Amino acid sequence: MFSRTESPYHQELSEFRVAYSKAGSITSLVLVLLGVGLDIAVYPERLGQFMAVRVGIALLTLLIFLALYTAAGRAWVRSLTLLWLALPQMMIAWMIGVTEGVHSIYFVGLHLALYAAGIVLPITFLEGVGFGLFTYAIYLLACALNPAGLSDLERLAGNSLFLLFSAAASAVCTYFNERARLQLFSLQREVAEKNATLVSTNQALAQIKGHMIQQEKMAALGTLSAGLMHEVNNPVNYSMMALNMAMLDPVVGQSADLKESLVDAKEGLARVQNIVSDLKTFAYQKPGEDSSRIFLLEKAVLSAQRLTGHELSGVDVQVHWPQDTHVRGDEPAIIGVMINLFSNAALALRKAARAQPCIEVTGQHRDGRLYVTVRDNGTGIEPDNLTRVFEPFFTTRSVGQGLGLGLSVSYAIIQRHGGILSVNSEAGVWTEFSFDLGVADPSV
Known part of the structure; x- marks a missing residue:
């Protein structure tokens, strides 16, 4: 079970292990049941006995598979993975013990699990070594408990060398797989950090660009305002003076329509003056000043x-x-x-x-x-x-x-x-x- 203080690599490895453990346990379950074909071909007289054991191992593996979907199962994924790996090995060792011992063909099945564990499953180097030694130990125990015992030492030595070679090869695979996973994780973390830096940099550049565009707009507006004040303010003032003079004429007082028109014109010019006055803010002050x-x-x-x-x-x-x-x-x-x-x-x-x-x-x-x-x-x-x-x-x-x-x-x-x-x-x-x-x- 992983503690909260373990590295991000081990936390990610735990999630990786859960996914592979689920797939591996189902594959193991299917292979255990399909092995009944070998039982029929080699030991048909033990078919019923072997079938019962295979179904029992398959059910235990299924329970482990379902447990991996729970919080407790995910927390103990390392132990559960090694458990479902050990179940077929113990079944095969038992079959070796009750059949021909050293001469049993089921000896080959032990190698399949060793190579699968080393090549496919994300177990550590020490777990791979331990799994190989465990497999060899139960093989020796099965041969020793067989009625024929360890009488054929030459065959036992050959099988032992072959089995130990498979265990060593499996352990080497786990070692290099673990190194590759660590390097891959480090690379992913490095890429993620660089991407985060790039995103932050791009956002900063976008903000800077936005500020520059805004400053250019404000500067342009200031230039425009200065020009408008020079070109518009004087004629507007002259027009306002002319309107004020016109409204003093007695004729205006005698015509309501004329007076209303002059008032509207004066209000329009006053609005222009207000706009020019508003633009003065931009004309006489630079952005940020x-x-x-x-x-x-x-x-x-x-x-x-x-x-x-x-x-x-x-x-x-x-x-x-x-x-x-x-x-x-x-x-x-x-x-x-x-x-x-x-x-x-x-x-x-x-x-x-x-x-x-x-x-x-x-x-x-x-x-x-x-x-x-x-x-x-x-x-x-x-x-x-x-x-x-x-x-x-x-x-x-x-x-x-x-x-x-x-x-x-x-x-x-x-x-x-x-x-x-x-x-x-x-x-x-x-x-x-x-x-x-x-x-x-x-x-x-």
């Missing part, structure tokens, strides 16, 4: 909502914040996380085609951190995919609609802030992403 400043999470989420306004068209976005949402961290990165969550939610809502598509954003203070949940009533996530959503390059979108890096990068961003991005979902009903950020400490 000044990543521990205090900012208002409520304002950051509103920026993300405006930047995904086209995708969220027709979606009811409900926001519930506590009184204070000041947090410390990398504002552009958190905006990027919210943009990703809003985009994913919008896609799920389009696929679900809800009559009342809704996204609910909730903030709650707990244990010195601000916990945020983003919940949508879209298609939900299948249980098989739920544990994989944060894996790099995993995506359920069609080819060309995404690299599957958004959530893995978002997970890393929240992790960098000392929090955890988690997901919960009911397939076909809803999905909820949650993360937490450290609240602002005015003393720092």
Whole structure:
């Protein structure tokens, strides 16, 4: 029985031995019963007696085979294997003793078990030596108990040499088989460790690649923002001034339609100003730079909502914040996380085609951190995919609609802030992403 402190090699060998012991015991059982053909050909007068013994040995072997399916049987597999190996040897020795002793043809049967044990079964070198000596000992005992005794010493010596040679050959086979198993196990362990290292390295490379792609996107967005501010802000300001002047004209006060049109135009320009203002965050701060400043999470989420306004068209976005949402961290990165969550939610809502598509954003203070949940009533996530959503390059979108890096990068961003991005979902009903950020400490 193996102890809990034995090496992984011996633990694996135990499982290997159980499988081979099951197959070997059944093979032994079949060969024992098939030996009745030899009984009929050589000793027909003892057929009934030999048949009874063979059936008894077969039943004992069957019990051992069934025991190997139990926890106790698997724990004592070494002893049970040697036991069912010894049963046919003892049967053959008995047959030798009650027939012709040294001259019995059943002597050949002892060799079959020796070679089978040495070549096929995963027994150790010492067990192989012990099995060979046991076989030879019961052979000598059977010959000695035969009525003819040990009178033909020359034949006995020849048979002994032959039997001892088989036992030695069997022991040598067990020795080299055991070495081969140990080398194979060591190789398997080495390959498994290298594979684990490669998997870990690939995951790290995938995360690095995801971060690099995200940084390139943020840098590109910063460049675009700077250009937009230069090209758009001035004409928008001129237009706003012109609209304000136009609304002071007495003619506007006399025409309700004209006034309404000017108000709509002014609101549209105000929205453009807000978008440009949101993009300033990316224009004047590089990703990862000044990543521990205090900012208002409520304002950051509103920026993300405006930047995904086209995708969220027709979606009811409900926001519930506590009184204070000041947090410390990398504002552009958190905006990027919210943009990703809003985009994913919008896609799920389009696929679900809800009559009342809704996204609910909730903030709650707990244990010195601000916990945020983003919940949508879209298609939900299948249980098989739920544990994989944060894996790099995993995506359920069609080819060309995404690299599957958004959530893995978002997970890393929240992790960098000392929090955890988690997901919960009911397939076909809803999905909820949650993360937490450290609240602002005015003393720092």
